[in-house]
Amino acid sequence: MQAASILPRDIPIPPMLRDRTAGAEVQLRGLGRSFDGQRVLANLDLTVRPGEFLSIVGKSGCGKSTLLRLVAGLDQPSSGSVAVDGLPAETGGERARIMFQEPRLLPWASVAENVALGLRHGRDDRAVAEALDSVQLADKAGFWPAQLSGGQRQRVALARALVSHPGLLLLDEPLGALDALTRLTMQNLIRDMHDRAGFTAILVTHDVAEAVALSDRVIVLGQGGILSETRILRVGPARRGSAELAAVEAEILEAIFAA
Numbered sequence: 001m002q003a004a005s006i007l008p009r010d011i012p013i014p015p016m017l018r019d020r021t022a023g024a025e026v027q028l029r030g031l032g033r034s035f036d037g038q039r040v041l042a043n044l045d046l047t048v049r050p051g052e053f054l055s056i057v058g059k060s061g062c063g064k065s066t067l068l069r070l071v072a073g074l075d076q077p078s079s080g081s082v083a084v085d086g087l088p089a090e091t092g093g094e095r096a097r098i099m100f101q102e103p104r105l106l107p108w109a110s111v112a113e114n115v116a117l118g119l120r121h122g123r124d125d126r127a128v129a130e131a132l133d134s135v136q137l138a139d140k141a142g143f144w145p146a147q148l149s150g151g152q153r154q155r156v157a158l159a160r161a162l163v164s165h166p167g168l169l170l171l172d173e174p175l176g177a178l179d180a181l182t183r184l185t186m187q188n189l190i191r192d193m194h195d196r197a198g199f200t201a202i203l204v205t206h207d208v209a210e211a212v213a214l215s216d217r218v219i220v221l222g223q224g225g226i227l228s229e230t231r232i233l234r235v236g237p238a239r240r241g242s243a244e245l246a247a248v249e250a251e252i253l254e255a256i257f258a259a
Contacts, residue, residue: 023051023200024095024167026071030080032224033066040066042224043080050167053194053201055211058221058256064204065172067221071202072098072170084168094120095167097160099174103153105145111156112141118160131163132156135189151182155189162193169194171203175210187213208249208256218252222259228252 026048033041040063048054056064069075070082073090082089084096097118105114115128132138135155145153154174161169171190175183191214194201205211211218212232220228230252 022165022167022198023049024085025050026168026200026202027083027086028067028071028080029083031067031070031077031082032079033063033070033075034078039224041070041077044225046219046226048200048202050200051198053191053203053214053216055203055205055215055218056221057205057208057211057218057252058227059259060206062222062259063224064221068098068170068172068202068204071168072096074098096170097162097164097166097168098170098172099154099157099161101173101176103145103157105153105156107145109145110141111137111143111145111148114145114156115160115163118163120164127163128159131159134162134193135159149182151178151186154178154186158186158190158193162197162199165197166199169199169201171201171205173205176206183210190214208252209245212245212248212252220252220255220259222256227259228255 026046028044028046031041031044031046032039044067056067058064066075070077071084071089073082073088073096076090106117109117112125112128112132115131116123118131119127129138129141132141135158137152137155137159140148140152140156145156148156157174175186178186187210190201194214201214203211203214208218215232217232218230219226230248232248
């Protein structure tokens with residue numbers, strides 16, 4: 001089942017101006033994963049285009065995080081294949097970075113030192129400073145994680161994930177533990193950085209409104225495969241809570257509950 005939805009857009013950078021070449025391509029072919037004989041994913045085919053922002057939603061236990069771990073190369077498929085830019089996920093991970101629900105910062109390291117952990121080839125103070133500036137934390141470089149709020153810690157985690165300019169950013173419910181206002185702020189930050197940097201993004205979330213606000217495409221996962229797909233084309237200014245957004249969210253929720 002496929003649907004296309006057109007929504008107003010409130011980001012001033014048109015999609016066609018993104019540097020799509022910066023993003024990695026992800027291909028899943030006949031992907032399957034079972035645990036102790038219990039099938040979670042079965043014969044799943046999916047292509048994520050370079051520079052696309054894809055969100056994965058579905059009921060708890062449908063395999064969303066399992067799929068993300070397979071793309072990250074943190075788990076191995078029972079059948080089929082996962083490729084990032086044509087390379088097996090476990091060897092193509094050099095271009096990929098992942099954000100989890102918890103910031104996972106080192107408490108004994110400064111904010112700047114935590115961000116530097118995301119670099120591929122040694123310390124680069126300028127890159128760290130630019131990454132912190134991009135998440136509005138340039139003035140917190142010397143702070144300890146314990147001195148930051150929850151939202152600030154997640155911004156440090158985002159800076160760490162993006163400091164090496166990855167081609168693929170994997171997001172495993174990174175905003176789930178934040179309060180509502182901080183969550184909206186982080187959504188806007190992630191969407192803005194995606195538009196400016198052009199990386200490919202795959203987000204797992206239980207929040208359908210979040211998926212619609214951030215994504216070019218939303219898939220509903222269930223019964224081992226993809227139950228529905230909604231492509232979102234954005235033109236003009238958008239407002240949260242608009243009738244257009246509500247209609248798309250309702251469409252996706254209907255697919256989830258139908259499962």
